[in-house]
Amino acid sequence: MRFWVETKNSFTSNSNMMKDLLRFISRFSFFILTLCCVVSFYFYFFVGNLSEEELIGSGVYHTIRKSKKIEPKAEVILIGDSIGNQIYNNKDYNDRIYSLCSNQAISMVGQYNLLKNFLETNKRDSLEVVLIYRLSSFRNDLRQNLTFNYFIKPFYKREYLENYSQNVLRQIKKIPGYWLVHSNTVRMSRWSPSVQSINNPNNFRLSDISVEYLIACDKLCEKYNASFKLVAPFMSNEFSMNDFGSFQESIVKHNLQTYFSKYFQNIVWLDKKYFSDKSHIKKDLISELLGKNFLNL
Numbered sequence: 388m389r390f391w392v393e394t395k396n397s398f399t400s401n402s403n404m405m406k407d408l409l410r411f412i413s414r415f416s417f418f419i420l421t422l423c424c425v426v427s428f429y430f431y432f433f434v435g436n437l438s439e440e441e442l443i444g445s446g447v448y449h450t451i452r453k454s455k456k457i458e459p460k461a462e463v464i465l466i467g468d469s470i471g472n473q474i475y476n477n478k479d480y481n482d483r484i485y486s487l488c489s490n491q492a493i494s495m496v497g498q499y500n501l502l503k504n505f506l507e508t509n510k511r512d513s514l515e516v517v518l519i520y521r522l523s524s525f526r527n528d529l530r531q532n533l534t535f536n537y538f539i540k541p542f543y544k545r546e547y548l549e550n551y552s553q554n555v556l557r558q559i560k561k562i563p564g565y566w567l568v569h570s571n572t573v574r575m576s577r578w579s580p581s582v583q584s585i586n587n588p589n590n591f592r593l594s595d596i597s598v599e600y601l602i603a604c605d606k607l608c609e610k611y612n613a614s615f616k617l618v619a620p621f622m623s624n625e626f627s628m629n630d631f632g633s634f635q636e637s638i639v640k641h642n643l644q645t646y647f648s649k650y651f652q653n654i655v656w657l658d659k660k661y662f663s664d665k666s667h668i669k670k671d672l673i674s675e676l677l678g679k680n681f682l683n684l
Contacts, residue, residue: 622654
């Protein structure tokens with residue numbers, strides 16, 4: 388009799404524990420479901436549901452669309468950072484000189500994507516591809532505050548995945564919440580995770596990703612019978628050749644001398660008074676200082 392009572396009590400205790408567990412799971416599931424609904428509602432009505440023109444980095448989307456157009460008049464194809472875009476604005480140069488210059492935040496991987504878009508759409512010989520890139524832009528290794536909005540959202544898509552090396556994919560997966568862009572609500576919003584990074588225009592170095600995709604751009608041009616060269620934009624005279632010592636050592640280390648053979652001697656030095664920051668010309672001086680074809684392309 389005693390055994391039966393103890394067994395019954397044990398069964399009752401286990402049953403109660405199971406009920407408590409099921410009750411907890413039910414309440415937790417309801418909480419998660421409610422949270423997801425609230426977050427989705429918030430993103431859709433207050434943060435997301437934006438057009439590409441309203442997104443952070445909207446210029447990148449414009450440049451992507453432009454890179455996919457058939458342009459029979461284009462002869463000199465420009466890719467590059469925001470300095471290149473100041474010299475040859477991608478909204479103005481749409482004829483013989485065809486500008487796909489964008490922003491350093493898309494990294495050399497993004498430059499490669501734009502170039503591949505154009506060359507696959509415009510398959511013809513004798514195209515000249517020019518990369519206009521400030522030295523500090525080469526440090527981009529997809530670990531910046533801008534990476535999520537400028538690279539992950541526009542370029543972490545099925546159509547571009549085949550372009551990415553394992554190194555690039557590893558860097559992407561280090562970005563908190565990178566996988567959230569699979570939700571169109573997040574992709575079409577201004578939201579982005581916080582990434583600790585320091586924007587230092589004086590930091591002149593070559594990231595492994597920049598090395599990899601500089602070479603990849605050259606090989607892509609070779610595949611489509613286009614020429615490829617790297618050119619230097621303008622720089623403030625507050626810098627000097629002495630600032631580039633470690634960068635030049637990296638060029639030799641990675642055997643990139645061919646690309647940089649004339650780069651440093653062709654840097655255009657401008658007085659620092661013309662700059663709004665350490666990199667960009669003041670907007671009201673762009674037309675006066677840079678003219679129509681500043682680099683004589």
